[in-house]
Each structure stands twice: as C-alpha cells, then as structure tokens.
Amino acid sequence: MSDISPIRATSGTNQEGTSAHNRRVMMDALRLNGALSRADLARATQLTKQAVSNIIDELERDGFVVSLDAVRKGRGQPSTPYRLVPEGAFAIGLQIDRHLTRAVAVDLVGTVLVRAEANLPPDDPHGGVRIILGVIEGIRRDLAAISAQSERRIVGLGVAMPGPFGLEEFGDNKWMMPAWQKYPLLETLAAGTGFDVSLQNDAAACAIAERMVGAAHGLDHAVCLYVGYGIGAGLILNGESYRGGNGNAGEIGMALLSPRGSDGAVLEHRASLASLYQHLELDPSEPGLYEHVEALALADDPALLAWVRDAAMDLRWSVQLIETLFDPQTVILTSGAPEALARLILEAMLPLPSSIADRPQRSLPRLQLGITDPWSIALGAAAEPIGRAFDPRFSAILKTRSGG
Template structure:
C-alpha cells in the first residue's frame, strides 16, 4: 500500500502536460490524459486530475470515453492507507491503436508494427535496391504488404486501428543531388527527387511521415530507452552514418526540412589532415572501409559484432579515430545545448558502443558535462521510433492545437 499522495507513482509527483479547462479543448485534454498515462505507466483518476490540473469531472468524463473506445483499460484497485475509496489505476490498452515503422537503411529495409504501448507486434527485413529508387520502392511495398499480413493474423483488429506509417531514412533531406557532397549510395541522394511519401500514401492508403534515422532512433530512446521522461537531451546515433536527435522541452526538434542534427556532415576537428566529414571517420562506413567489408553483405552487422568482440589492431585504430572525433563533437554539444542527458545509441553492436564510451570518459571542455550514457544498440530502433510518430501525431498533446485559426 502507498501513503497518501499519487497512488501509482511511487510517491513521486507524476509527470504530465497540463490540460485546459476551457470550452472547445476536449480533443487536447483527451491527448493530455493519454500522454500522462503513457509517461507514468498507470494512473488513477485522482492522479490524473492532480497532474493535469483538470477538474475531477472533466477527467472522469474523458476516462469514461477512452475506456469505452478501447484506448485505456482499468487494472485491479489499489488500497490506500488513508480513508477513501480504493484507487483504480488505468493503463493504455495495447490494441487501442497500431502503427507501422519503416527504416530504409541503404542496402536493407526493416519494417515493424507496434501497438499503442509501443510494443512490437511483428517485424520483418528485406534487401533493398538503393541505387534505383523505382526498383527499391517495389522492395518496400513487398515488405510492407508481408508485414501487414503477418500482423493481421496475430491481431485481427489491426487494419481497422492502423493510424499511419512512419518512415526513417538517412538525411539530409531537400538537397539537390547534383550539389550534394555525398551524392552516392551512402547518402541515398538518388532518393531525394523520388516522391517517396506521396507514393507510399497512394499505395498503402495510410498517412505517411518521414524523419531521418537519427531522429527516429531518438524517438525510440524516448519511448523505451534512456530518454524516457527526459525534457532536454541530445542522442548521438551511430550506424553506417552519424547523426543526432535533439530533444527540447520533451519534443523532438526537426529543423528546416527535418535536417536538425545532421552532424555527420560537420568537418572533422581542426588538426585532422584535409578535414573530411565526421561520417567518413566515426561510423560503421569508415570501419567497413578500413577492413574492406561489404556493407551490402546480409550478415554485415553480425560481422561487425564479431570484429568488435575480437578487438584486433584495425578495430582499435578505428576506435581511436572515432572516439577522438566523437569526443570533440560531445564537447561542442555540451557547450551549445547544455542538455540534461547525452545518449550514444546506434545500429551497432553493444560491445562497440561500450568501447567508445570507455574512451570518452576523459573530461572534455565542459567540466560539469553530463556523462554520456549508452542507449539502445539495436538495428530495429529507428523503425520502432519511426512507428511512434503516427501514434504521437494522433494521440500526443500539442499546445498549438488550442490556437488553430
């Protein structure tokens, strides 16, 4: 049993965005209630009223609506030590909504379908023709079709509750292929002129959103990783390329054309001969080049894992180079953003990320910088993060919705 105070948050003040007790704000308040339950895992009506500052009657009406619609469900009552009715905690109903996440990762595509709680229902991967967007697009459609069919077998209600498709792929976006400094398969520059979003919407019948893969990986950290509940943070994403997700006041900052955080295109630190781009030095692409590996190999990530575990001289040389450049980027990040947390995650083996973090322990330019933490080491994280965007768009509160003209 819990002492008086929030019944289901361990005595801590629950985290929640404030509601609006004004006429016409019901849609916003529904999102506020759903978001509070998501962030705090389980909350009673009394918890929700205290956290959101909504009236008890408003909370009661919204909770009843959401429960009837199958968006939330009641759990067993929780007894109190103080007099009063037992508290009934509410949690998100997993089958309340579903979304698809698609990660286009140069030579491979990965698709996941997640439920309202963010749990993966089905996931599949397929080879991708990155050189020819028209042929590659057919690969994507085949993958999405197969994934939806498998998920529908497990969750018959899925198609009726599917809220959208989130796509993650390497940036930058909105560039001219002819002027791109990385106009090759590595940057997927040939896809820049391909109408990916509109074609996917037409073929799937879903609302489609697009993010760069680092931003999508950051969303995965916000849902199920180190950044859950963190308001201001930077998430460095290391995969075949290098990027960063920037979280400001609990929301992902996108920037112009969705290109915020494209740190891989920053030149190496002064003193590095010819100053190549960071993504040519501190990425799996750089490691594979030095070891003469084929990134198109279906077992590429398995091979990288084995190399990290063996820790040979070529790998150690790459570690020295990558840690030097990422350490410089880390110091700049701390001084510019002063975030609560900095996370290093990636489509890379856990052993590799741990090796990098070990070398980054030395103090940087900012003496009080937060210690960089290891996040998710998972090739599926960008797809999972991409899937969270349609659910967030449909159910997360945004104050701007209150001021639409």
C-alpha cells in the first residue's frame, strides 16, 4: 500500500524533537559566542541550569564540546566554559563548474582541512562524475589521515553548481550547463559515496560560507551578490539559506535591466565574468585565466577598467534592487574573480544609489567585500551539511516519515 496521503499537514513533534533542538541551540550558542559556561548557556537559551547540564554532558560524551579551564570572575564559584570541538564533525563540499571541480573537507567550525581539484570534460556529466567520485575518494583518504575518527563523523556532501535548475527550456543557452542539468547528479553521488547529498547554486553556497565564517556570521538577514561566470544572489533569510519554490531564488543574473529595453538584456550579459572575458576577448577555458585577469587588475589595465566601470553601473543597481526587495542587514560582494578585481569592482560601485537601506543608525556597511578565495564555493557547499546537521531550525524539530 502507498505511503502517499492526499492530506497535507506539517509534522508534529515529540521529546526527541525537543532534545534535538536544544542540542542544536547549545552548539549554535557556542559557535556564535566562542565559549560559554553552563550557567551562561542556561541564561541565553532560557533553559534551566539542570537541563543545560544534562545536554552539555551528553554533547561532551559525544565529542562535540570540551571544557576549558575554570575562570574566576568576581564573587561566586568559578565557571567552566565549554567550546566546540572542531573535530566533532566534518563535511565534504563540492563545486562543479564548467571546466573544473573543486572539493574540500571542512570541520565543525568551518576550517578547511583538505582540498583537491580536477578538470572536468565539458558537457560530459557521465565522465565528470567518475572524476568527481575519484576526487571525493581522495579527500576522504586525506581526511582520514588527519583525523582517525573522521570517517564516522562526516555528516554529508554538499554540492554547488551554477543554476538555475530544472529548466529544460534553456537547454542551449551558453550560460548554462545543460548536460549537467539533466543528469541525475544527486542520486549518482549519493550512491557512489553513501553520503547524504544536497545541491545548491554557487551563490547560495557563497552565502552559506559567509554566514559560517565570513561577513554574515551571526546575521539573520544577508544577501551575497556573487559575480562569477554568471551572477547570482545567495540569500540568508531568517538565518537560513532561502531557495524558493524550485531552488532558483536569487537568480538575479537573469533580471531584466529595464522595463522598456526591447533587447531583453539581463544583468548577467553585462556584469558577469563571462561578459568580462568576452570584452577582453579571452577564452574562458584557457588554463592561466585566473592569473592573467589578476595581472590585468593589478596593472590597472585600461580595457579591464572600462569593463569594471560599466559593470559596476549595473551592479550598483542590483544592490539597490536587493536592498529594496530583501531588506537585508548587509550585502556582501563575492566573486570567482581574483581579489584585486573584486576590489576594483567594489570601489567602482561606490557610492551606492540611495535606498531604504541607507538609514542613519546602521551598524553594518551596506556593501562589503566577502571571502575572495576561489575555494569559497566549495567551502559553502561543505558548510551546508554542517548547518543542516547542527543549526537550530524548524525542520529539525519535526518528526520525519519513518521508512521512506
């Protein structure tokens, strides 16, 4: 008989959900605040001292937290702070791009421990997946060499690749990766590795990375404007990555530049690295591209600067759009480009157009530079399973359909 019921409802919860939530709350508090005593945690989470004590005991037994030396601060018994144990959990992150793949292993606090990359044959997911599985296998081996416990403690595999997803229509668009879009990637990787696998677009991965270890750390509302081969916005809304109804939220690169433009020009056509390469007449698959562009940026190459000036016009507009529609605490500029170029773009974007975001009492800048490391997408991909396993969130409380 079928499990599928036509009745729609949210799942209920029980004590398991309560306990799971409270464990997550403890770990999240330690991540945000560094190290806290049981008494601190009780105050911050509004649980009783006793409940916190039990939970911390359990987390310590499970290897997620350890105590530090007691600290005396004023009257009263000294407190014993606890901190997260980085080796408490690991995750693997995978970036799949048009011409290459990068993979990293990170620990519970987001430190990258192992990294590896490989070239991918263009438009050949079947061959590509074989290569990817090899890369992941290598990452696992290297990680096992660092931490003996690691294999048991890997919570999942996060994959990031360019979106949008699920659109057959755009099959022959050069901005997409049509063959990969159709390939049953998650299933294949899950079968090949035994991990839970999740997928997000590269901008979302960037945003998750920024939230774990970057400019969005501790923020509940932030948007990451990612300027890569395409352009996307990674959304952190209410403290979680937002993906929309079909996983394509934030595809700002496809936003029409104007209501009246008859040409259907979209942001991506004018401000992406793809447009830069076209402007400079470079071949995107050329090996030394990154270094070449970096050199041009450092040398203030006039052709590159012309593109920057032009692209920045459109990107300023996109920041105003993001602020107007999402009302984030900050916007973070990230890029697959070298830091020198990202800085040029950022500078050229200032001053920003006025928006609802320029209020006098702001504490965060409207726009700031994020992680400018080519590995940040893989890092964000890896951060996703960590967040899914350890961050407090609604879905973690709900009962899950058993047997599925």
